[in-house]
Every structure is written in C-alpha cells, then in structure tokens.
Amino acid sequence: MCLAVPGRVLDIEERDGTRMANVDFGGVVKEVCLEYLPDLQVGEYAIVHVGFALQRLDEESAKQTLELFATLGMLQEEFGDPWDLAAEAAGTLPPEGEGARR
Amino acid sequence: MKYIDEFQDPELARRLLDDIHSTVTRPWALMEVCGGQTHTIIRHGIDQLLPEKVELIHGPGCPVCVTPLEVIDKALEIASRPGVIFCSFGDMLRVPGTGRDLFQVRGAGGDVRVVYSPLDALRIAQRNPDREVVFFGIGFETTAPPNAMTVYQARRLGIRNFSLLVSHVRVPPAIEAIMRSPSCRVQGFLAAGHVCSVMGVEEYPELAERFRVPIVVTGFEPLDILEGVRRTVTQLERGEHTVDNAYPRAVRPEGNTAARAMLEDVFEVTDRAWRGIGVIPDSGWRLSAKYRDHDAEHRFSVDGIQTREPAECRSGEVLQGLLKPHECEAFGTLCTPRTPLGATMVSSEGACAAYYLYRRLDLTPAAREATPVV
Ligand code: SF4
Numbered sequence: 271m272c273l274a275v276p277g278r279v280l281d282i283e284e285r286d287g288t289r290m291a292n293v294d295f296g297g298v299v300k301e302v303c304l305e306y307l308p309d310l311q312v313g314e315y316a317i318v319h320v321g322f323a324l325q326r327l328d329e330e331s332a333k334q335t336l337e338l339f340a341t342l343g344m345l346q347e348e349f350g351d352p353w354d355l356a357a358e359a360a361g362t363l364p365p366e367g368e369g370a371r372r
Numbered sequence: 373m374k375y376i377d378e379f380q381d382p383e384l385a386r387r388l389l390d391d392i393h394s395t396v397t398r399p400w401a402l403m404e405v406c407g408g409q410t411h412t413i414i415r416h417g418i419d420q421l422l423p424e425k426v427e428l429i430h431g432p433g434c435p436v437c438v439t440p441l442e443v444i445d446k447a448l449e450i451a452s453r454p455g456v457i458f459c460s461f462g463d464m465l466r467v468p469g470t471g472r473d474l475f476q477v478r479g480a481g482g483d484v485r486v487v488y489s490p491l492d493a494l495r496i497a498q499r500n501p502d503r504e505v506v507f508f509g510i511g512f513e514t515t516a517p518p519n520a521m522t523v524y525q526a527r528r529l530g531i532r533n534f535s536l537l538v539s540h541v542r543v544p545p546a547i548e549a550i551m552r553s554p555s556c557r558v559q560g561f562l563a564a565g566h567v568c569s570v571m572g573v574e575e576y577p578e579l580a581e582r583f584r585v586p587i588v589v590t591g592f593e594p595l596d597i598l599e600g601v602r603r604t605v606t607q608l609e610r611g612e613h614t615v616d617n618a619y620p621r622a623v624r625p626e627g628n629t630a631a632r633a634m635l636e637d638v639f640e641v642t643d644r645a646w647r648g649i650g651v652i653p654d655s656g657w658r659l660s661a662k663y664r665d666h667d668a669e670h671r672f673s674v675d676g677i678q679t680r681e682p683a684e685c686r687s688g689e690v691l692q693g694l695l696k697p698h699e700c701e702a703f704g705t706l707c708t709p710r711t712p713l714g715a716t717m718v719s720s721e722g723a724c725a726a727y728y729l730y731r732r733l734d735l736t737p738a739a740r741e742a743t744p745v746v
Contacts, residue, residue, distance in 0.1 A: 273408055273720075274514065274566045286529060303491055305521055306631045317569060317622055320461065321489020322518040324628055325569040331621045338380050338593060342415070347720060352462025352486040357475075 407721025572627030648688020
C-alpha cells in the first residue's frame with residue numbers, strides 16, 4: 271500500500287473543482303488527483319500513490335522503475351483485483367512449511 | 373554472488389557492492405525503515421550480498437502491520453453495521469482482528485468495498501446519500517495527504533455521509549523511540565524515500581545530531597538500497613552522522629509543500645499506539661477539531677471493544693528489529709499467509725510475509741537449531 275508507482279499524464283480535467291488526470295502506469299490507466307502537483311502537465315511523469323500525484327519524476331527514471339515493477343509483477347500486485355488477491359492468499363498457497371512461491 | 377544477475381543493472385550493482393565491501397572495516401547494524409525496502413532486500417537477497425559485517429535490521433515501516441488490533445477491531449465492528457459501506461485499501465482485507473477479518477465480514481454480509489484511492493470512497497458516498505460511507509485511513513506520511521484531501525473535499529462539497537476511521541502514523545517519532553530503547557542496536561537509518569517525497573528531510577537533522585546516527589534517505593528499488601547502504605556505511609566508517617539524500621530523483625528537501633499544508637489543516641499530531649510496540653508520543657495524526665464531523669470514531673460509538681492478541685505472535689519484536697521473522701516459533705507452521713496470526717504475515721509490506729514469500733527456509737526444528745538464517 272505504501273508503494274508509489276510512476277505514471278505519465280495522458281489528459282487533465284477539472285472535476286467538482288478538483289484537478290484530475292488520467293495517468294498511464296505502463297498500460298493500466300487510472301484516475302489521479304493533481305491537487306498536490308498543480309502545475310503537472312500532460313506528458314509529464316509523477317510518482318503516484320493511492321490516486322494522488324505526489325512528486326514529479328524525470329522520464330528516464332520513471333520508465334526504468336515501471337519496467338522493473340512490470341518484471342517483478344508489482345504492477346499486478348498494485349492494480350490487480352484485490353478480492354482475487356486476498357482469496358488467493360487465503361486459499362491457494364502451497365501447504366505450510368513448503369516455503370516460498372513465485 | 374548468486375543473485376546479482378537479477379539486478380536491473382548488474383554492473384552498477386557489482387560496483388556498489390565492491391565499494392561497500394572495500395569500505396567496511398567493522399560491524400555495523402543499519403535499519404531500513406520502510407516495509408517496501410524490506411521486501412526488496414529479501415526478494416533480491418541483498419542482505420546476503422552485503423559483507424557479513426553489515427547487518428540490516430527490519431524497521432516498523434509497514435502501515436498495515438503497525439495498525440493496532442484495537443483499531444482493526446473498530447473497523448470490523450463498523451463494517452458489520454447495517455447501513456454502512458466500509459471502504460478500504462486491499463491490503464487490509466486479511467489483517468486479523470480479534471477472531472475475524474474484513475474478508476470474513478464481507479462473507480457474512482457486510483458491505484466492504486476495496487478502493488484504489490480514498491477519493492473513490494468519497495464518490496461512493498456521493499452516490500449513496502442514504503448510506504454511511506466510512507474509509508479506513510491508515511498509513512504513514514505518504515498516505516496521509518491523500519486521505520486529508522479526501523476529508524477536505526467531503527467538507528467542501530458538503531458530503532455528510534462520509535467519515536474517516538483514522539490511524540495515521542509518523543516516522544520521526546518512531547525513529548526516536550527506537551533509538552531510546554535500551555535494546556537498540558541500530559547505528560544508521562535508511563529513511564523511507566516516499567515518506568520524504570511528501571515531508572522532505574527537515575525533520576531528520578535534529579534526530580541525526582541528537583542520537584549521533586547517520587540518516588540516509590533511500591528509495592526502495594534494489595540499486596537504491598545498495599546506494600543507501602553504501603552512503604550510510606561510508607558515514608559510519610568516517611565517524612560522521614549527517615542526513616544525506618540518496619533518492620534525489622523523488623525527494624526534494626522541502627518535500628511537497630501543498631501536501632504538507634493540507635496535513636496541517638486537516639490533522640493534528642497525537643500520541644498513537646503501534647501494534648506490538650505500544651504508545652509512542654506524538655507519533656500519529658488524528659482529525660483536527662474542524663473536521664471532527666468526519667471522524668468515524670466520533671460518529672459511531674465503538675469504545676469498549678475487547679481485543680485479544682494471539683499469544684504466539686511476536687510481531688512486536690519483529691517490528692522493532694529485535695527478532696527476525698523466522699525466529700518466531702509460529703513462523704511457517706502455525707502462522708502462514710493462509711493462516712496469519714499477525715499483520716506482518718499478511719501485509720504486502722510485512723517482514724514475516726517477505727521471509728515466507730521470498731526465502732526458502734528449512735523449518736524443521738533440527739534445521740532451525742543448526743543454521744540460523746541471515
Ligand atoms: S511469523 Fe506470524 S506469529 Fe510470528 S511474528 Fe510473524 S506474524 Fe506473528
């Protein structure tokens with residue numbers, strides 16, 4: 271949950287008096303609040319945590335991080351269906367003592 | 373160096389490791405504060421690549437893990453009430469309360485919903501004006517600003533059926549509590565990068581000076597951790613204790629000033645209990661008086677809840693870096709991700725989960741005796 275993922279701003283709109291954007295996280299698009307980075311522009315990258323852009327990031331480091339997260343399956347952890355993930359953790363892990371998976 | 377090929381830039385990783393190996397002359401114990409860093413360390417075997425003289429101690433930086441049982445039980449109680457829509461981030465679903473978790477509350481008919489952002493919970497409140505919508509607001513300085521903004525928006529838009537169950541925590545008082553503990557062995561800190569993205573680094577120089585401990589702001593990718601360790605160890609070897617920013621691509625010295633201003637407006641500093649650790653003075657936030665109407669504890673009476681911690685669970689010691697997860701008797705036997713006894717086995721940032729998921733351990737008693745891992 272404390273994971274913050276870099277994403278690229280696709281478009282920006284005002285909603286209910288709040289600056290919101292669609293942000294692309296390596297293929298997954300989410301709605302993100304820009305109130306904490308009000309001058310962030312379309313095409314720029316930022317670190318996003320629970321739907322809020324918190325800090326600008328340069329394009330190169332953003333892309334590297336996204337690539338790393340994709341390889342490690344962390345984008346799936348962050349954006350996958352949480353009920354599925356919880357159910358999987360509750361029921362389909364290897365039996366006790368078997369150790370690690372993945 | 374069996375894992376090094378898996379690094380994003382193995383050449384750079386090797387250079388950093390060589391540098392650390394040639395710098396270290398004495399044993400040092402460093403604490404990584406953030407649970408995300410713990411997972412990176414265990415997942416990539418970084419602790420095993422470092423010189424034996426450098427020990428990494430896992431800190432309390434998992435927001436799910438440190439949320440006290442009492443607060444979890446309050447959440448479960450509120451989520452069970454008719455007319456309530458209880459919204460939470462996904463990683464709270466299986467955190468055990470006394471006898472049940474949110475996953476089970478939903479199974480029993482409670483309206484529990486998982487949201488990606490707290491603003492999603494606010495939208496649910498807008499669409500369901502006849503229901504009470506409660507959002508479970510936990511987390512460190514990274515998560516508090518989004519939750520603060522959501523309460524601010526609720527008030528601004530006059531959305532009265534929205535409230536926050538708050539259990540926010542702050543890192544600097546935890547660092548202070550760790551340093552004050554008589555059993556403390558920590559000689560340097562890898563500070564949590566994303567906490568500093570919001571708060572900046574201004575809170576740290578005073579701590580570094582008072583406890584004569586280097587504090588290096590560190591990201592949570594594998595190369596970030598190696599760079600954080602390299603800088604911390606270099607300071608220790610030189611007898612220095614300053615605050616250093618090894619994560620400048622995401623951390624400005626002043627942090628995010630808009631977010632900090634919102635925190636000041638919506639929250640006020642309060643004492644907080646940390647699961648397994650106890651009350652740390654000034655270590656948390658609660659809603660300030662102006663926003664009391666949106667405080668779920670104020671709106672629902674949930675006092676007098678009887679909590680019961682499982683006796684076998686030693687997550688308090690794990691969270692303080694006094695015990696490694698596999699040294700807990702229940703690890704991998706009574707306690708697994710499927711049957712967790714403590715939050716540290718459930719959370720995506722929990723230390724017990726990291727050991728279970730990424731490190732194959734022989735858990736027979738004989739093997740435990742013979743080969744302490746790490
Ligand atoms: S292994 Fe399980 S019982 Fe032991 S400290 Fe970790 S969460 Fe608690």
